[in-house]
Amino acid sequence: MKQNVYDNSTFFKAYTNLRESGITYNDFIEQPAIKSIVPNMKGKSVLDLGCGDGHFSKYCIENGAKKVIGIDISTNMIERAKKINGDKHIEYICVPMEDLKLTNQQFDLVISSLSIHYVEDYSALIRNINRLLKSNGEFIFSTEHPIVTARKGTSHWISTEENNKLHWALDNYHEEGKREHDWFVDGVVIYHRTISTLINTLIENGFVLDKIVEPQPTPVGLEKMPKLIHEKRRPSFIIIKSKKLNE
Amino acid sequence: MKQNVYDNSTFFKAYTNLRESGITYNDFIEQPAIKSIVPNMKGKSVLDLGCGDGHFSKYCIENGAKKVIGIDISTNMIERAKKINGDKHIEYICVPMEDLKLTNQQFDLVISSLSIHYVEDYSALIRNINRLLKSNGEFIFSTEHPIVTARKGTSHWISTEENNKLHWALDNYHEEGKREHDWFVDGVVIYHRTISTLINTLIENGFVLDKIVEPQPTPVGLEKMPKLIHEKRRPSFIIIKSKKLNE
Numbered sequence: 129m130k131q132n133v134y135d136n137s138t139f140f141k142a143y144t145n146l147r148e149s150g151i152t153y154n155d156f157i158e159q160p161a162i163k164s165i166v167p168n169m170k171g172k173s174v175l176d177l178g179c180g181d182g183h184f185s186k187y188c189i190e191n192g193a194k195k196v197i198g199i200d201i202s203t204n205m206i207e208r209a210k211k212i213n214g215d216k217h218i219e220y221i222c223v224p225m226e227d228l229k230l231t232n233q234q235f236d237l238v239i240s241s242l243s244i245h246y247v248e249d250y251s252a253l254i255r256n257i258n259r260l261l262k263s264n265g266e267f268i269f270s271t272e273h274p275i276v277t278a279r280k281g282t283s284h285w286i287s288t289e290e291n292n293k294l295h296w297a298l299d300n301y302h303e304e305g306k307r308e309h310d311w312f313v314d315g316v317v318i319y320h321r322t323i324s325t326l327i328n329t330l331i332e333n334g335f336v337l338d339k340i341v342e343p344q345p346t347p348v349g350l351e352k353m354p355k356l357i358h359e360k361r362r363p364s365f366i367i368i369k370s371k372k373l374n375e
Numbered sequence: 376m377k378q379n380v381y382d383n384s385t386f387f388k389a390y391t392n393l394r395e396s397g398i399t400y401n402d403f404i405e406q407p408a409i410k411s412i413v414p415n416m417k418g419k420s421v422l423d424l425g426c427g428d429g430h431f432s433k434y435c436i437e438n439g440a441k442k443v444i445g446i447d448i449s450t451n452m453i454e455r456a457k458k459i460n461g462d463k464h465i466e467y468i469c470v471p472m473e474d475l476k477l478t479n480q481q482f483d484l485v486i487s488s489l490s491i492h493y494v495e496d497y498s499a500l501i502r503n504i505n506r507l508l509k510s511n512g513e514f515i516f517s518t519e520h521p522i523v524t525a526r527k528g529t530s531h532w533i534s535t536e537e538n539n540k541l542h543w544a545l546d547n548y549h550e551e552g553k554r555e556h557d558w559f560v561d562g563v564v565i566y567h568r569t570i571s572t573l574i575n576t577l578i579e580n581g582f583v584l585d586k587i588v589e590p591q592p593t594p595v596g597l598e599k600m601p602k603l604i605h606e607k608r609r610p611s612f613i614i615i616k617s618k619k620l621n622e
Contacts, residue, residue: 275522275545275548286533286542286544294544295526295544295545296544296545297533297541297542297543297545298542298543298544298545299542299608299609301522301589301609302589302607302610303607322589322610323570323589323610323613324587324588324589327574327587328586328587331584331585336583337574337578337583337584338578339575339578340570340574340575341571342548342549342570342571344549360548360549360550361546361547361549362546362548363548363549363569366571
């Protein structure tokens with residue numbers, strides 16, 4: 129069964145509070161990087177997979193996209209998206225990205241911000257995304273870096289008693305699959321995949337790799353959230369930009 | 376100045392003994408993986424960068440290559456290559472790969488096994504390799520994995536007093552550049568680069584990415600060298616296969 133932790137009320141409340149603070153890893157590492165590599169969106173049709181509260185769907189419209197479909201597994205998130213990021217050019221649909229059909233539509237751009245690590249069958253998802261793209265259409269996604277997701281059980285900094293971070297602990301890298309961690313609630317499930325799996329699955333399914341970004345904190349981020357300095361010591365996220373091959 | 380540690384007699388002797396043992400990370404992790412992705416070499420011209428003792432140059436000839444040029448910075452290594460892996464279809468040249476000209480030749484395949492981490496200017500090297508390849512020519516190289524090269528100073532497993540390996544220590548990932556470590560002799564210099572730098576530099580300089588391999592130990596390797604079981608816990612090497620774009 130697909131996990132829908134964003135419909136857990138404890139999780140949803142804590143997550144919403146965090147995002148509203150504007151002081152997050154998303155704000156200062158991932159979002160600036162993904163925004164820096166999206167193509168010119170003027171007149172484009174966009175599919176936003178795991179759209180959450182719709183902030184990126186809205187960003188696309190504000191930057192010239194002519195139409196966005198934002199989908200998410202969580203009714204909480206879709207309701208929030210309609211409320212705070214509604215737009216007549218955006219259609220929000222509550223559906224898990226694994227089950228998305230949309231058989232009669234193809235997009236110029238498929239985007240997914242920090243959602244794909246929740247999906248168990250990456251290969252099936254990539255094949256479906258290929259089908260949903262026009263020729264030369266682009267697919268850009270960010271995910272937790274394999275170095276962050278690899279270790280089973282506790283996955284964290286090794287610190288001294290005075291909480292000085294000594295190094296990042298890596299383990300279980302080649303053992304792909306389910307990982308459970310505690311984030312607001314116990315047992316949030318994500319899926320660990322190696323870098324080679326992330327990339328080769330794209331290439332094997334009709335994509336050409338365009339760029340990889342391992343983003344670092346922005347200067348403003350380092351100022352407002354000083355602990356981000358440690359994100360220069362390990363890769364936190366990976367963003368992969370690719371293009372559908374001509375058929 | 377370019378490092379030429381293989382011409383240090385202490386290093387060279389220890390390295391040669393290690394390779395002759397046949398019980399190495401190369402034998403059981405890197406070489407099987409790189410051999411599994413080389414193309415059919417029938418009739419091909421091959422350039423082997425950092426050829427060392429010529430084992431791979433010879434392997435290419437044995438597998439149908441019509442001509443191989445093997446180059447290495449070390450006179451020790453080139454002499455040894457001529458002696459133990461000489462062949463009338465192989466030309467061994469003692470030159471640092473950064474200085475290679477060969478202005479009137481282009482190759483079907485450029486290969487480099489565990490040498491590129493010794494080169495300081497990766498971008499210049501990639502541009503030169505592009506020039507040395509025919510259109511659609513292939514470039515395959517292996518290098519120490521960025522996760523292995525990242526940490527400054529000691530870069531190792533964290534172990535208990537009983538020598539049980541707890542986890543791999545990662546640090547300094549985003550700080551690219553020189554790393555010194557002790558391997559037979561003190562202060563062997565390698566250069567740390569992130570995964571995104573390794574890949575994006577290829578794409579920015581006229582290559583299409585074909586495949587990435589993060590090899591694991593072979594079953595025979597696990598039997599003959601039991602400590603390799605820990606190489607399933609971290610990525611040891613990365614092998615990148617790419618193709619020169621049509622001009």
